[in-house]
Amino acid sequence: MRRVTVAVGLLLVVGVGLALSGALAGPSAEGPPAGEPSAATVPEESLIAVDGDYRLWPYTSRSRSVEGRTLAINVVVRADAAATRTAIESRTAGDWEETDGTEAATTADAERVRAFVERDWADARSSTRYGYVEGPGGGTWLTETFELHDGTYLGVRDHLRAYESPDGAYTAIQAHEEYYDWFRLRHTVPGIDDPAVRLEDEFIRGAVDAEVSREYRGIEGGWSDGWISVIELASLATVAGALLRRRTRAAAVDLARRSRREAVRHADAALLGAALGAVVVGVRATGVGLELAYPTVPPKAIAGPLYLVLAVGLPALVVARSRECDPAAVALAVVVGVGAGFVIDFAALGVAVPPALVVHRVALLAALGAVAAGRAADDRPVLGAGLSAWAVGLALPIAGVI
Template sequence: MRRSLVVATALIAIAFLLVGGPSLLLSPSTSDIAPEETEEPELEMVEFEDSESSIWAFMSAREAHDKRSPLNVFVRGEADEVVVALTEAGDGDWEELDEDEMDAEPETFSFIEDEGHHATGTEWGDATGTTRYAWVDPGDGDPYWMTETRQLDDGDYYGERMHIRLYESPNDDDQWVAMQTHTEHFDWFTLRHRVDGVEAAQLRVEQEFMDMPNVDPQEDVVRINVDNSGPSDADGWATKVDTLGMLLSPLLLLGMASAGQQVAKRTPDSVDKHLTDVDRQRLEAAYDRLEARHLILAFTILTLFLGVRIAGIALERWTDFLTMHMIAAMLYPVIALGIPIATYAIASGLESRLDAAVAASLSLALAIWLDYGLMNVDSLPVDVVLQRMFVIVALGLIAGGAARRATRDRRLNDMLIVGILMWSLVLVGTLFGYL
């Protein structure tokens, strides 16, 4: 039992030092994640000149005034042309719309397809996603909740993408479209998309409109304060595009640069200066215990975890007969079952419980960071950080419980049981939204 506590303590330290600490320093606070509720009489609506209708500057996952997802782009102009110019031109690989989504009548805007017009450089494709609600006031009736008119994206469903939800004016005579733009990545642990932020996507759309040759960036594209800061990295300033004619401008190209992150490195000599004789002896002993099976365990965990990400993107891009749900059903068992089973099988050939546990937890932590690097994730919600720490500890306990010293008396030992239970409860809890 004492040895099990030592292993568990070491795994908790690894999870915190490698994932918890660095992530929490860069992640939004709990207050930024939890939605705020606002009573209807206090709602401040976004209004437009020469329009009777208005819209609240947030959208919500339910019909309640939760300040969770800020609207950050407003386009003044003919609503149908805004939508069609973004989606109907070009040769993008469009995805099917959900049944409850509205598609534009193609014959109404045939001139766009015939002449190859496109409003922006990005060929936004129709996307699928969970329904979100916007609170609108038509001006001549009672306010009500409406669902998005369209969803658009640019990127990979099982990778990273920019996602837009559009809400058209409730009145035919009013000419505006409200958008909620954000960047997100697919989380294979939860089988849901995780929003990374709203500012990058807003800047992308804003810059595309500003780059059009017949647009005056100083007058036609401006920032307005709609007082919806707080969630994610929203600062309360939305983009307002106030030009109609530019919707039929020629195709413009916009490159998207990803900022690299620099990691400070110390030379071996500088590290050696801070080591005591005892530290050197421990490192030498650990090095002497290192064997090929440790490397096989690390390589297997990295391959399975990152392989699911790569396989999901590849199947999405190059197979037409598989739906998104079918791809998830094929690959998720590799995460939920494949990783712990492979870890147990390989770690069962290792002698030391601590060595097996540390090798598995370090490998999973490295896989998680590499995956976030591939997805360009630079901040995480607190609940995601805690979930990742739990799975790192759980997999380490499974590996430690599979080692030969742990199974001398009985194969189903306390370390293994706790690891399996923790892994199962964490995955089930995240799937159902408890973690």
Template sequence: MRRSIVVTAVLVILAFLFVGGPSLLFSPSTADIAPEKADASDPEIVTPDGSESGFWPYLNAREAHEKRSPLNVIVRSDAETVVRQLQEHGDKEWKETDHDHFDAEELVNSTTNGSDDEDDIVGGDLASEDTETEQFLSPTEVPWSTADGATRLAYLDPGNGDDAYWTTETLQLEDGEYYGYRYHIRLYESPNPDDQWVVMQTHSEHFDWFTLRHRVDGVEQAQYRLEKDLMSIPAVDEREDVTRVNLGNSGPSDANGWATNVDLVSAALLFTLGLATRRDRLLEPAKSELDERLTETDRTRIEAATDRIEAGHLVLVGTVITIILGVRVMGVALDRHAGVLSVHMIAALLYPFIALGLPISTYLIARGLTSRLDAAVVASGSLAVAIWLDYGFVNLHSLPIDVVVQRMLVVVALGLIAGGAAKRATRNSPLNDLLLAGIALWVIVLVGTLFGYL
């Protein structure tokens, strides 16, 4: 029992140091901030210049004035013209997508917590300068295609004496991979036929295989990306037709309250956000410098640790990393090339590799290992590495706090399963406290996540 407590404590420390700590320190959106509620009796309506109609500058999953998803692009045109201009002037041919969006609740036939819906943009505290600017960005390719996603409601005011009302999106567009990383746009057309404007909400998101949901990463990159695409349209004058206006909807995610305002005049289009490049640098000390700093005691410890490495440790590392990255790559490949499979079918095909394949493979490989602590640390460390490699695959750089906690728990759970399967743990009984605790934690975390409790 005492040894089990030591193993568990080591795993918790490892999970925090290699998953929780870096995520909390370097992710700008880890703070989970509850959405602010507006006055439902008198919500502030934004009216585009020259229009009678207007909109409340947020989207929501239900008919409630909660400040969740900030609208961040306005285009003076109609939706049909916007789409046609993108088709005619984009550098890539547009294609229809047949995604039937689903969330985890569809797999378990349950209703999830509203705060976990794929496109609720809540959390984060980054703020940009509140200065009105004109953007002068270079044109880019426009590989947008129509998309499906969870329904979000906009509150529109016709402005002609009629009452304001909630409505679903006119159209959704995406650029990227459904099971990888993508930019997602929802657009809403003016409720007044005499006014020609389209308001949009654009954000970047990735598919999370551990939760079976799309997780929103932010809105700023997507907004700049859309600006670039809009400016690539010949009818758009960058200096005169593209400006920024303050909608006063800063706060959620990295939204700063400034929306891109594009006047297409006779040929209008919508979309916002530019792809921010990410530069990661890895600085390693020279080998000679490292050797100079090592004492004889350090070298002895390194040699002892090296002697404890078994072939099974390497097999376990390779297996865990292969499963995590393999599911990501196969999801993207099947979505792109297997047209006969819906997104539900792809998820049903691949998710068992995460939920069942990962713990079962870990257990079977760890049975051949001797030390409980070594098996546990290798399994947890491998999963931590695989998680960060997966984040790199989808270019992820921000996480909500609930995802950070969930990742720490699965890292600990897999380590407990591996430690409980090692030879020294199974000397008296194959079912021991480490193994049972690991299985219980794994099931609780994944099932709780699917049902929206985590």
């Protein structure tokens, strides 16, 4: 009776979790929050003057229409695209040293400084997003003049889309942070503010002589807070030719230590939980490692087989190794192990996880817990319900519901 109650509770968590994650999810990985207005044509009042003869519509779009609006433009460089790209890719001339405690109040934190001087910008691969400008001859839809990213496709990266105005007076940039979500099989955008600040920092403390300011333009929607960063390049004479070193991230997660007595008593369950967590973390590490080792291979060709490791490998491992375990212990071990893997994965990426995805992961944990409990108790209805819940949990994000 107790096992049935636990199983029903886990499946209830799955159902509620998937329902909530679908309700909380936005329309797309790169779209603004739901409910924002759209229009068939670009409204005159939404255009902003930057420089030169062309006013800017401060958003990107999936299509050549306002209805496809996604993220807001958040950086403008008063230079043509070639000069802008050269400036972004240039190495800093600074000689950075560790900052002690007495300097912390007046000097930028050393780790934050290293984060932006060790960036490694490279050409980005992504879906096409359009920009729009309007000049003396009317409106023009633009494709990306160039794209750059700092980071890895299958990990986390800052992604820049740049659009040069037709007269070359300025380059509008949409900067956002994105990470690859293994259960959605696509990128998720946590926000656009932090990447713009990091790009500002590069110009403020880098080798390029530039003036950086912020202007409030009242931009609404597309994750914008209304402000736009304006960068004016004073001189390109000091631009270095070498690419910046790759940004590194360090993340640490403290896990609660299980008591020795319980670890011995439920050693098989504990080992299973640890193995499952290692699989979750290993998939990300393997994907990023293969992407860096074989840069010519399309990232999605790497992601496909690794996704099967998660989608099929996790429940298969649970079914194979739960038979001789205590049902309650193995269910707990599976939830803790896979949950720890999710936490470590997100912590290593260093991104803010949308609430919808947090709820979705909780639902997946409950589904795997039900699979483990059903297998250990030799309860086929519970096992089948857990596997069905796992399948539904995988299908919803791929279908775009979450």
